[in-house]
Amino acid sequence: MTQSRYSEWWRRSTVYQVYPKSFKDTTGNGTGDIRGLTEKLDYLQELGIDIVWLQPVYVSPQYDNGYDVADYKEINPDFGTMEDFDELIQELHRRGMKLMTDIVVNHTSTEHEWFKQSVSSKDNPYRDYYIWKDPAPGGGLPSNWQSKFGGPAWQFDEASGQYYLTLFDKTQADLNWENAEVRRAVNDMMLFWARKGVDGFRMDVINLISKDQQFPNDDGSVPPGDGRKFYTDGPRVHEYIKDMYKEVFGPFEMVTVGEMSSTTLAHCIRYSNPEEREFSMTFNFHHLKVDYPGGRKWELMPYDFEALKRLFSEWQTGMQQGGGWNALFFNNHDQPRALSRFTDDDVYREESAKLLATTLHGLQGTPYVYQGEEIGMPNPKWKGIEEFRDIESLNMYRILQEQGKSPEAALSILQERSRDNSRTPMQWDDSPNAGFTSGTPWLKVDERYPDINVKKELERPDSILHHYRKLIALRKEHAVFTRGVFRRMDEGHPEVFAYTRTGEGEALVVVSNFSSKEISFRFEDKYWTDLSHAGTDKPIIGNTADAPALTQELKLSPYASYMWLTTSNT
Structure with a gap:
């Protein structure tokens, strides 16, 4: 490893992840917005943040909270206007901070114009933008692949008599990356945002874009047997990413992070080694599956502490030896709060929150702070299924009961596993709705907000918030954190x-x-x-x-x- 390997500024940086729907509402409609983020930039600057990762704010029907994109080049009116977005970039840059936006290109919403054209006729040029297959011989699904949100990964179109692939929600149709026109359209879209001044991209489930073109049945020999072995880190994925780097990332000197689903260490070294010219860094999730019995998310077990340490250690050592770079995180919008999951969110809440931060920020890689983590937000107290909003959770509540679990047992699993655990509104102060909105919040506010909020944390010099501030500063002061x-x-x-x-x-x-x-x-x-x-x-x-x-x-x-x-x- 040469010293020049560590020269990239983002290796000494800290990223703050903003889930805009739950960050700050300035209109009173109960949904966070872009201006709410702009309003809080001084707070993030004082925390020491270098890069703000903004999750999708594109036009979307919001079945999967914006990860179902219907127009890649327009702002969803729920979040504001393009002028609001331009102002956000300007204000970030004025403070010496960078903007990383989410890019979702494994799939689009079925309300995207591309899909509307694709479904209209087999002869339409956009038909090949998506993955269409005839029924299996004798009828039925083209293969036994399963959606990550539950149920089959194929949806039937009555008009054409064919199925289209949906690895996530049934309204999220997978793009056909074998089609060069799709790749050109994606690069054009990313260039649109790069020219606006966006400094980087977080690429959603990007290692799933290349599929085995035989689309074979999964024989179950590799758990969980849902088809993922035929599309995870697929045959042409590195080729596709290198093309993105050549056309967009490299020319604009962007910071990029790939979200890697069910990936391997060897692939992540390739994805993030600078010599490969792909991404700056990668997310992997192996350390967040240590409480999944047999790899099954929707079952409960105490987490395996030794496995957690072993996985961190293997990825630290392996990525370092291979020249890769880690994105470090315990929390994000798809995971329950680590505070509740791995430590004590009650009696030792403050000690636990600081422990998780200290343990993570000492590792090699770029740390990510998910909104609310820096004030010790725990999982909320859920009272009933009517309080949940996440489509994955609502699907699983039904599926778990179909599998024989009682409503009470299904609810107890959701209380631990639901993505809504991390999506409750940011707790700014002790005023109604934690200062998030003057209206009715789209998702409940945790009832403990009068004791857990930013205002209270700022007033205490030994708070969790100030602990994060010091950790972020130490990374900039000492080269050993990087090297x-x-x-x-x-x-x-x-x-x-x-x-x-x-x-x-x-x-x-x-x-x-x-x-x-x-x-x-x-x-x-x-x-x-x-x-x-x-x-x-x-x-x-x-x-x-x-x-x-x-x-x-x-x-x-x-x-x-x-x-x-x-x-x-x-």
Whole structure:
């Protein structure tokens, strides 16, 4: 690895993810909007954010909250106008911040003009923009592929007698990337936004765009047997992404992140190694499946802590050795709140929120902060199915009961797993609706907002918010955050995740107690001898008032987490 590899500015940056529907409403209609984000840019600047990732604000019927795009080049009136968007870019750039927008090109809404043309006639030039197949011999579905939202991945069109592919909702038709016209249209669309001043793109489920053109049945030999092995990291995916880089990403020097569904380490190294000329970095989700029994999302089990540590470690080591780059995250709009999922969102809520932040921000990669994470927002308290809005959750509530679960059991699963857990409105203050809207919010506000909100966090110097601010600043101050080599140090300890990042004579040491117990943790001699110090180093950041010096044996209170900067022999 050469020093020049670390010269890209975004390697030292922190990204803040905005789910616009739930961020800030300025009109009183109950839905967040672009002007609401612009209004809060000073807050994000003070937090230390470099890049704002704005999720889809395009014209959309909103069956999947904007990931069902009906017009890629127009702003959904629910979120504002193109003038509002232009103002947002201007205000971000005035503050020295960048804008990353979401691009959804595995599929479009069935209300997109391309699909309307495609479905109108087999002879229409747009027919080949999507994936159409005849029924199987003898009738029925072309293959046994399943939608990620539940049910078959094929939808029947009565007029033409053919099926079209929908890997997600039935209103989200998959684009046919084998068609060069589709690829040209996508590049043209991205150039439209790049010329407007957008600084980067987050590419939604981008590793699914290349499908096995035989569309074979899945024999179930590779779990979960839903067809994904025939379209995940597909045969031409790297070719397609390299073309995007050549036409758009490279010429505009954009920062890009690919969302990789069910991917592999080897592919992510290729996707994010600068020499490959594809993406700046990648998201993978393996560490967020450690509470999926047998890979099944809609069943419950305690999370596997050792698996969580092992996966982080494997991806840290593998990406570093292969020249790739990680997008670091515990939270996003598709996941329950990590605070409720992996730690204690009640008695030790503050310690837990700081622990998750410290553990993540010490790793190599670009950290992502999802709105509300920085103030310790937990999963809300759901009272009934009528409070949910997410299409995936509503589908699964029905499917789980069809599979034999009681309504109460199905609801308990949704309370833990639903994407709505992370989509409740941002909690700005203790006024009605947490200061999110003067109207009726589109999704319920968590009832604990009077105690958990930005205003309250800003007033306390030892708050979760200020902890995030300090972590973000440390990444900019110390090169070891970017360049340090990762080494796991906890030897499978049942409660502790410990690691170092070393390089150029420096060592960053991170130790976190992921339990509600007071415990002892001792560095093995083989690790301790790599650290040359007198045992007097105080943490550069920690989550308790009595932060200990770095010694070979540590006493750790419940959910204690510390980060030391010392010298290294390696």
